[in-house]
Amino acid sequence: MTTILVTGGTGTLGRLVSERLRADGHEVRVLSRRAQPYAVDLRKGGPGLDVALEGVDTVVHCASSPGGGDEKAAAHLIAAARRAGVGHLVYISIVGVDRVPYGYYRSKLAVETLIEESGLDWTVLRATQFHDLLVRVLGLLSKLPVMLLPARVKDQPIEVAEVADRLAELAVAAPAGRVEDMGGPEVRTFDSLARAYLQATGRKRAVVSLPLRGKGYEGFRSGGHLAPEHAVGKGTFEEYLGRRFGGGHGG
Structure with missing residues (x-):
């Protein structure tokens, strides 16, 4: 049995990873800012982090x-x-952290570099955006009577449970460095994803696509965040919407 620490273990992905590892018989410690007994703010560090990592084989x-x-x-x-x-x-x-000049992506790429240069044995998996993240974004965009979308942008959302399965698999395998990316099953226009969301939630909005400016937008428009050659995901966006919202009355 392996002792594994999952940081962010109460979040959307971390919770599922923890569940999978426990189901396979591993001892799992969940670390987050509020989850006892390993409540640690990683941005501050502190002795609690050393306690959480004592005897841990894999993080x-x-x-x-x-x-x-x-x-x-x-x-x-x-x-x-x-x-x-x-x-x-x-x-x-995240897929595209080395291709899309967007602040959060730059930070994720910097973390990859820290890990690669850490002296620890490591594995890095990049995935495309999760279905639930896309729904949160579309939910915000649909608060106005007119739904304004970035023009000529596509996305490739993936089911978070599939990424959790892969991470759990990697956690108990030998360190592998940078492994193959995980992309959702379909590359879709943002417009088509928005219309699927509106239909599933029973909302009626005018949908307007607007061209934007900036290097980040250009990176997304050129598809730097997509992995069509690694479309290994199975669950579609419509299947996720069906589970979450049912027959169009979830809005």
Whole structure:
């Protein structure tokens, strides 16, 4: 039996990874800012992190914040993992972090570099956006009577449970470095995804696509965040919407 620490273990992905590992008989420690007994803010570090890592064989690093602080959190985690003699650090990243000049992506890429240069044995998996993240974005965009979308942008959403299965698999395997990306089953226009969301939630909105400016937008428009050659996901966006919203009355 392996002792595995999952950072961000109460989040959308980390919770599922923890469940899979426990189901396979591993001892799992969940680390987050509020989850006892391993409540630690990775951005601050501290002695609680050393306690959480004592006797741990593998760390699955799912904790992340689009608001900033990922690099500092990773530095604290790596230093503590070295002190504890952790044998394997697994990190979930995002497809396109090296191609799309977007602030959060730059931070994720910087964390990848920290891990690669940490002296620890490591594995990094990049995935496309999760279905639930896309729904949160579309939910915000649909608050206005007119739904404004970035023009000529596509997406390739993937089922988070499939990524969790892959991470759990990697956590108990030998360190593999950068593994093949995971992409959703379909590359879709943002417009088609928005219309599927509106239909599933029973909302009626005018949908207007607007061209934007900036290097980040150009990176997304050129498809830097897509992995059509690694469309290994099975669950479609419509299937996710059906489970979440049912027959169009979830709005």
